Amino acid sequence: MTRREVLKQMYAVVVAVGASSFLSFDDLLAMDKGEIAKPNLVWLHGTSCSGCSTSFLNVEGVPLVDILTEYTNVVFHPDISLATGHQVTDMLERADEYKDFIFVFEGSIPMAMPHACMLGDKPMTYWVDKLVRKSSVCIAAGTCASFGGITNMEGMVTGPKPLADFISYQGIKKPVVNLPNCPMKPEQLLYVLFYYLKTHNTPELDDEKRPLRFFGNTVHERCTRHDDFTRKKFAKKIGDEGCLFYLGCQGIVTKNDCPINGHNGNTNICIKAGHPCIGCAGKYFPRKIMLHTYDDKRPNERFKVIS
Ligand code: SF4
């Protein structure tokens, strides 16, 4: 395979995630020749299950490592870098040397129990503070990093803070992009990376720092069962045809592009598979009661949450 054919494969990903409107094939050729500088990339996990990295590393089409190394200089990623131990901490201590770097953070920051998440002999609070200050832009990968998510569910004692809250708590001013989803959608992160690469800016964001392109509409607005909702044809149990509203569907209050950009390379989403949306990209995920029966008599949380 020639170099140009490899680059064509790379560019197919740019097209697939909708970034070809601002990033041309000529840009990619220029980058390949070193005529356009690639930004550095530092990725860290806080308290997390690593699901967002797993989702990202399994992007469809071209091997993700090829995409990352073609479009960025990966300084460190916990799952793909070979460096370990002091090599990593020494590299991160030298963050000021990495001019123009994108900081991607996955999971949350345990403020009430800093030793719950350590890198070397220092807590995550130290590393995130240091890296955020030196970075050009920060990206919160997934719902935990954006809003707290699973790491902030009822009963947690670690006092987790999402990235943007930590940054403002530390009094730091830095652009942050939230990409909530449990797990994060790789296409959304690639779009933001490509956008930054070309413009040195973030795409247009909403009040929750989410790209409007992905989070401008609720799942409900574009749902394949919306017609059933309008005609009041409701499912009475999971697997039934009809709108899943009475089974606890959160699509009505959850902003996300699932109906047009599903998980696993748009293979499927919850609702198409017959399961209510549980609002995994929402600010109040996970809720205490995630699913309802048609005639549920428990306290009604169905309409409480707007995210
Ligand atoms: S299944 Fe959910 S998202 Fe779809 S129409 Fe019904 S309430 Fe709305």
Ligand code: SF4
């Ligand atoms: S449909 Fe709802 S729960 Fe499913 S992936 Fe989309 S936002 Fe998350």
